[in-house]
Amino acid sequence: MELGFLLLSIVKMSAILAWVYGLIWILGRPGAVVKGAGILAAFAVVQLAMTLPLGDRTLLDDFDMGLLFQACTMAMVALGLNLIYGFNGQFSLAQWGFYGIGAYAAADITFRWTSGDASGLLVLGSGVILGGLAIRGITRFLRQYRRVPVLSAFTLYLLGAVAAGALALGIGHALEPLLRPLLGTSQAPGPLAGGLPLQLVYVLAVLIAGVFAAEVSFLFGLPVLTLGSDYFGIATLGFVIVVNTLMVNSDTILPFPEMKGGRGMIGIPKLTTWFWAFAFLLLVMVVMRNLVHSSTGRAIVSVREDETAAKVMGIDVAHHKLLAFVLGSLFAGIGGGVYAHYIGFLSPGTFDFLIGFNPLIIVVFGGLGSMTGTITASFGWLFFLEGLLRVILGQLGTEAPTWRFVLYPIALLLLMLLRPQGLLGTNEWGFLRADPVPPREASPAIAAAPDRPRPGATA
Amino acid sequence: MSGAAVLDIEGLTKFFGGLRAVSGFDLTVSRGQLAGLIGPNGAGKTTIFNMISGLYVPSSGSIRFQGQSLAAMEPFEITQLGIGRTFQNIRLFPNLSVLDNVRIAYHPHAGYGVLDAVLRTRRFARQERELTRQAQDFLTIFTLEGVQHELARNLPYGQQRRVEIARALACTPRLLLLDEPAAGMNPNEIGTLMELIHFIRDRFDLTILLIEHQMRVVMGICEQITVLDFGEVIARGTPREIQDNPKVVEAYLGKGAAGAA
Numbered sequence: 001m002e003l004g005f006l007l008l009s010i011v012k013m014s015a016i017l018a019w020v021y022g023l024i025w026i027l028g029r030p031g032a033v034v035k036g037a038g039i040l041a042a043f044a045v046v047q048l049a050m051t052l053p054l055g056d057r058t059l060l061d062d063f064d065m066g067l068l069f070q071a072c073t074m075a076m077v078a079l080g081l082n083l084i085y086g087f088n089g090q091f092s093l094a095q096w097g098f099y100g101i102g103a104y105a106a107a108d109i110t111f112r113w114t115s116g117d118a119s120g121l122l123v124l125g126s127g128v129i130l131g132g133l134a135i136r137g138i139t140r141f142l143r144q145y146r147r148v149p150v151l152s153a154f155t156l157y158l159l160g161a162v163a164a165g166a167l168a169l170g171i172g173h174a175l176e177p178l179l180r181p182l183l184g185t186s187q188a189p190g191p192l193a194g195g196l197p198l199q200l201v202y203v204l205a206v207l208i209a210g211v212f213a214a215e216v217s218f219l220f221g222l223p224v225l226t227l228g229s230d231y232f233g234i235a236t237l238g239f240v241i242v243v244n245t246l247m248v249n250s251d252t253i254l255p256f257p258e259m260k261g262g263r264g265m266i267g268i269p270k271l272t273t274w275f276w277a278f279a280f281l282l283l284v285m286v287v288m289r290n291l292v293h294s295s296t297g298r299a300i301v302s303v304r305e306d307e308t309a310a311k312v313m314g315i316d317v318a319h320h321k322l323l324a325f326v327l328g329s330l331f332a333g334i335g336g337g338v339y340a341h342y343i344g345f346l347s348p349g350t351f352d353f354l355i356g357f358n359p360l361i362i363v364v365f366g367g368l369g370s371m372t373g374t375i376t377a378s379f380g381w382l383f384f385l386e387g388l389l390r391v392i393l394g395q396l397g398t399e400a401p402t403w404r405f406v407l408y409p410i411a412l413l414l415l416m417l418l419r420p421q422g423l424l425g426t427n428e429w430g431f432l433r434a435d436p437v438p439p440r441e442a443s444p445a446i447a448a449a450p451d452r453p454r455p456g457a458t459a
Numbered sequence: 460m461s462g463a464a465v466l467d468i469e470g471l472t473k474f475f476g477g478l479r480a481v482s483g484f485d486l487t488v489s490r491g492q493l494a495g496l497i498g499p500n501g502a503g504k505t506t507i508f509n510m511i512s513g514l515y516v517p518s519s520g521s522i523r524f525q526g527q528s529l530a531a532m533e534p535f536e537i538t539q540l541g542i543g544r545t546f547q548n549i550r551l552f553p554n555l556s557v558l559d560n561v562r563i564a565y566h567p568h569a570g571y572g573v574l575d576a577v578l579r580t581r582r583f584a585r586q587e588r589e590l591t592r593q594a595q596d597f598l599t600i601f602t603l604e605g606v607q608h609e610l611a612r613n614l615p616y617g618q619q620r621r622v623e624i625a626r627a628l629a630c631t632p633r634l635l636l637l638d639e640p641a642a643g644m645n646p647n648e649i650g651t652l653m654e655l656i657h658f659i660r661d662r663f664d665l666t667i668l669l670i671e672h673q674m675r676v677v678m679g680i681c682e683q684i685t686v687l688d689f690g691e692v693i694a695r696g697t698p699r700e701i702q703d704n705p706k707v708v709e710a711y712l713g714k715g716a717a718g719a720a
Contacts, residue, residue: 146531146532146533147531147533287577290576290577290578290579291573291576291577294571294573294576294583294587295562295563295565295566295569295571295576295587295590296566296572296573296576297576298555298559298562298563298566299563299566301552301555301559302552302555302563305552305553305554305555306550306551306552306553308514308550309546309550309551309552310552310563311513311514311533311534311535311538312512312514312534312535312538312543312544312546312550313535313538313563313564313566313626313630314535314538314539314564314566314567314630315535315563315566315567316533316535317535323573369554426554437558437591437607437608438588438591
């Protein structure tokens with residue numbers, strides 16, 4: 001039985017990795033119909049494996065599905081970090097903080113909603129919209145002036161954000177009583193408290209949480225990204241610690257009793273189904289892929305390659321650093337929202353800065369600047385570490401699984417010694433590769449140039 | 460040939476701490492001219508280039524490009540205004556393909572935004588096709604079309620220099636600054652390079668200012684030469700005038716050499 005169980009675990013792990021590669025491959029095939037069918041098939045295979053009874057159990061049990069959900073959210077967070085660190089070259093530890101911000105923000109919206117209080121959605125929703133408008137307006141305003149000191153700009157943005165927040169609080173509390181009868185109470189839920197409206201609120205909550213994390217990252221990144229890479233890394237470490245401290249004290253120094261501080265937030269509706277986890281992962285993958293393989297993506301990479309050369313190529317280096325940082329945080333925030341509604345319980349311990357190294361390790365392991373590597377590493381890492389090693393070591397005794405935290409750093413050390421560029425380097429696979437450059441038709445402008453120098457021609 | 464001044468520098472001075480790298484430098488380059496800037500090592504030539512392209516802020520003096528002052532402008536704004544440059548120690552994007560190196564220079568006028576890219580709109584497809592075609596045109600001029608998918612760091616030195624010039628041209632400059640374009644090239648490659656510089660000047664209606672140590676290049680293609688020593692202009696004129704100037708010979712070969720030569 002033990003050997004059979006072990007074999008089954010290995011088969012499952014391989015099958016999941018094959019599934020990831022299959023998804024990336026089918027999305028790279030030409031034709032919208034093929035892509036659509038591929039997406040549907042990839043979704044359905046897992047959905048069936050988790051629901052179809054196989055004897056007295058299902059092929060993927062709750063434990064496997066837990067790993068799968070975590071791998072999906074980890075892939076979103078790590079993809080965002082790869083954009084910041086792998087593609088843009090800015091070493092950041094703040095990703096985990098934005099993940100936490102996204103998780104708590106999304107959880108607060110749906111938690112309040114299901115307990116008959118629409119203020120979470122209204123305040124945060126109008127807050128991110130007003131905040132976005134404020135950032136846009138101030139950016140327009142600052143464009144009239146040259147060489148504005150970054151701290152002056154930051155002060156303006158901060159004032160704008162505070163004003164937007166205050167206005168959002170006002171709007172939220174003014175509108176909230178209108179929705180109260182429709183929501184009912186937790187004893188007598190109203191028409192909007194469940195079913196389709198709740199699903200809609202969930203999706204909105206995840207997206208709002210992502211945008212909220214992105215706007216926080218804009219305010220944080222604006223002054224801090226002007227630091228050199230090492231100093232930037234240290235500043236981001238400070239950010240994670242600040243966020244974590246605020247979480248631990250969310251019921252004392254922050255006015256959020258429902259987050260229950262260090263005891264952890266319980267009772268978050270578990271709304272993340274496989275459909276939503278898959279959909280959000282797909283969204284992040286496609287957005288990231290399309291961005292990387294565009295002129296903006298090339299500009300982002302050029303900043304990593306050589307900042308001075310990028311400036312002289314007419315690229316606004318500061319703008320592109322900020323863009324990569326904000327988009328990376330957006331993905332982290334979305335990942336956090338998905339995670340909170342899968343797990344149903346948020347503890348500040350989850351967002352400790354030490355655990356924040358996990359996405360960093362995944363990105364380096366998969367290859368800096370490889371989306372395929374990051375996605376593979378996210379799934380492989382969870383299934384190897386939490387799945388396979390736990391199962392194998394579990395056979396040796398109840399305390400033995402702890403050994404995986406010895407084996408896994410050793411594996412990391414070996415990889416860094418043998419393949420420092422990570423598993424995939426900067427290679428991409430299937431749909432994550434750039435579109436092929438079309439064969440070039442002879443350009444009349446150049447072909448007609450009579451004095452075009454030939455190779456080897458001398459003066 | 461003669462026309463409005465494309466580049467007009469007056470009293471340009473740069474201090475690094477107590478060191479005066481450039482002092483009171485004046486230069487006027489008129490439209491379509493091929494001007495040279497020469498001088499011994501450490502004379503301040505590259506410092507002047509760095510001030511023109513905005514990487515260094517001048518301690519005093521003014522730089523005007525097509526009548527517009529470049530004071531307080533960011534390097535990327537200066538490039539977008541129409542000044543392209545290359546570097547003495549090649550600064551390509553090493554881990555990107557040759558084609559991408561050139562396509563990056565199109566970013567400021569790519570003609571589509573982040574949203575177009577994410578949604579893969581038709582404008583994205585059209586603009587991307589167009590800028591790829593233009594980038595490939597530049598590569599063809601520099602006979603690099605065969606290596607467009609190679610990583611820039613894998614190219615031999617001479618080809619890397621050509622990629623850098625192609626990339627600077629893709630910024631669609633009016634004024635091109637070339638910092639020692641012939642460094643490390645063999646005589647055969649230098650010949651091709653000189654022909655190329657003439658060709659791109661005429662083809663793209665450029666004004667070119669170049670720093671060079673290879674006297675063959677400077678004397679062969681420059682129409683006006685400024686000689687710099689210890690941050691100060693010691694001579695200016697046509698190649699013939701410069702060659703006969705005893706001060707120039709002294710700066711290059713040392714005191715007493717002028718009499719011997």
